[in-house]
Amino acid sequence: MGVIDRKEREKVEMKRQILDAARSLFLEQGFEKTSIRNIAEVIEYSAGTIYLYFKDKNEILFALHVEAFGALMQAMQAGIMSENDPFERLVALGKHYLKYAFENPELYDLMFVMTAPMETLECREEIWCDGERAFETLKFVVGECMQAGYFEGFDNETFSVMVWSLVHGLATLHLRRRTMIFAEEKRIQLLEDAYAQFVQIIKQYKSLAA
Numbered sequence: 516m517g518v519i520d521r522k523e524r525e526k527v528e529m530k531r532q533i534l535d536a537a538r539s540l541f542l543e544q545g546f547e548k549t550s551i552r553n554i555a556e557v558i559e560y561s562a563g564t565i566y567l568y569f570k571d572k573n574e575i576l577f578a579l580h581v582e583a584f585g586a587l588m589q590a591m592q593a594g595i596m597s598e599n600d601p602f603e604r605l606v607a608l609g610k611h612y613l614k615y616a617f618e619n620p621e622l623y624d625l626m627f628v629m630t631a632p633m634e635t636l637e638c639r640e641e642i643w644c645d646g647e648r649a650f651e652t653l654k655f656v657v658g659e660c661m662q663a664g665y666f667e668g669f670d671n672e673t674f675s676v677m678v679w680s681l682v683h684g685l686a687t688l689h690l691r692r693r694t695m696i697f698a699e700e701k702r703i704q705l706l707e708d709a710y711a712q713f714v715q716i717i718k719q720y721k722s723l724a725a
Contacts, residue, residue, distance in 0.1 A: 533568055537579065538625060542621060542625060546576065547628075551572055556719055580626065580645055583622040583625055584649060587612070591652050594611035604659065606657045608656055609682045609710060612706070613682055616685070616686035617689060628638060653675045653707075657671055664715070665721045667720065669720070685709060
């Protein structure tokens with residue numbers, strides 16, 4: 516490995532350390548209470564080192580959002596590609612969304628649960644665009660279902676919000692440890708069963724003429 520390759524690898528590794536430390540601190544003590552110095556202390560480098568990679572903590576938050584939403588979009592695309600029938604694509608989309616949330620609790624928390632002053636960030640428009648792309652994917656699949664005769668009489672956007680709210684609620688119940696009232700071995704299964712029952716309910720909304 517040449518000197519240039521080694522330096523590039525070291526830069527990637529350092530950036531990864533910064534992002535991992537920042538994510539943990541943002542979730543533990545909140546975005547506003549986390550400083551660049553706090554992040555530097557965790558990775559045991561000077562604050563000046565972090566400024567070589569990010570101009571401020573807003574840019575760090577943006578990088579974390581881009582990374583998290585990119586992974587979520589991959590999971591959602593996997594759901595779309597796994598089925599040919601429009602309704603089954605919608606079902607798979609929800610399953611992959613839940614799977615992503617369960618397997619990536621910190622990233623999901625950062626994306627949808629953590630309180631952060633997004634309206635004050637210079638990069639807020641880009642962050643909202645990431646979320647909008649994910650929602651537009653859901654609307655696209657719901658639209659395909661409507662073309663196939665499902666959900667007649669419903670508004671696409673409203674129906675999509677309902678579906679998103681359901682899967683987000685199930686994910687958040689688990690990630691915020693609100694399922695502790697159930698036996699540990701059945702918590703995930705219970706949420707998956709709840710989603711399956713929701714699917715059975717909305718599956719009934721199909722035009723007989725379709």
